[in-house]
Amino acid sequence: MKGTMTTRLKDNAVTILFAVLCIGSILCSGQPMSYIINETAARISRNAVLILSLILPVLCGMGLNFSIVVGAMAGEIALILITHWNVGGALGMLAAAVICILLGSLFGFAVGKLMNRAVGQEMITGIILGYFSIGLFDLMFLILLGRVIPFYDEELMLANGIGLKNTIAFHDDVKNYLDNIWRITLDWSLVYAAIGAVAVLLILTVRRKRNYGETFFQAATRCRRAAITAGILAAAAIIVWSIPALRLACQGTQVPMAVGIITALLCLLTTFLTRTKLGQDIRTTGHNMDVAIASGINVGRCRLFSIMFSTVLAALGQVIYLQNMGNMNTFSSHEQVGQYAIAALLVGGASIKKASIGHVFLGAALFHILFFTSPLAGNRLFGDAQIGEYFRVFVGYAVITVALVLYGLKQTAQKRRNEETKR
Secondary structure (H helix, E strand, O other), rough: HHHHHHHHHHHHHHHHHHHHHHHHHHHHHHHHHHHHHHHHHHHHHHHHHHOOOOHHHHHOOOOOOOOHHHHHHHHHHHHHOOOOOOOHHHOOOHHHHHHHHHHHHHHHHHHHHHHOOOOOOOHHHHHHHHHHHHHHHHHHHHHHEEOOOOOOOOOOOOOOOOOOOOOEEEEOOOHHHHHHHHHEEEHHHHHHHHHHHHHHHHHHHHHHHHHHHOOOOHHHHHHHHHHHHHHHHHHHHHHHOOHHHHHHHHHHHEEHHHHHHHHHHHHHHHHHHHHHHHHHHHHHHOOOOHHHHHHHHHHHHHHHHHHHHHHHHHHHHHHHHHHOOOEEEEEOOOOOOOHHHHHHHHOOOOOOOOOOOOHHHHHHHHHHHHHHHHHHHHHHHOOOOHHHHHHHHHHHHHHHHHHHHHHHHHHHHHHHHHHHHHH
16 A cells, blocks of 8 residues: 555656645735636636647657647648638638648648657657758748748738738637637536536446446446546536635636537547547557557557647647637747647656546646746746746756656666566
């Protein structure tokens, strides 16, 4: 028991450390709870899909997909095009979704083919590919657009008619469109989320009971993850509604339900894929590629699909993120996408070999709480917000570094144990 507890503490050391830092930063920032809850909810809603896009490559054994920056670029190109065509509202969002899915699939196919030629070196390949893609994006939209590529738009392009402006403001019917479709307060959104999670749990339980002849309790026990999710959401709703001060703070937070529903559907799609035959093949490939090949699994197809799915989700996630921001820094919005999404996933308790939807939301909450409170804490404690800015940039890189170091140490320890067993 003691050994198990020690192992769990070691495995979740980064998450525990971040939780402590977040609590300290919240206290030092001096901000009211309503502000903390509102900012956290807003940042989770606009960043969750980007972080979610990292899961499948991790399960497939490809590590942390730094190349999601390519998917982010696909989303940005889609938004540039609908702004140029002056298409907004529901039709504009639908057009952006279709374009980014098509471009994300195309870019993901190219990235996946490259990753299949760099087996065992996917993460460093993804980093270099990200830098290469950023350079290619700048070349195309800053140098070639308007000079070689026929394109002209006074609102989007520089005065000389060559290259896009550094900042592109979206039209009013694109800014926050998804956010404004349906908003409700956080206290009621927790109730709806809990009801939805319980409904999904009941459906899965009844379906499993019917297919496998289990008792209702046995089927519910086997649907453990759905039960845990439903339990957490139900407990959160009960706590919020039971504490007047907390409920009052949540009533001041508006949750974009359309974005929440889209995120929930993508989470369910990811979960569904992991339970299909292809998903099981992906897990087997991630666990041991040699065993997967010996079992007749098409490893290349599994890896290609994982990267394509990841790239498409990253493209959709960037569209959700940028429509929330209302504008786009043309040549820098995508640069830190990979770093921040990966850091958030790792903060949630994921690793290079393990990731789940729970890690996505826990990591998004912890990482972004520290992200927006640290400058406020730095300004209050030292009179300089830049201290907090430097700290959060340091933390973003430090989390990734620590995760890689821990993974390397585990691999070394495992090799030693295997050698000792052989002796």
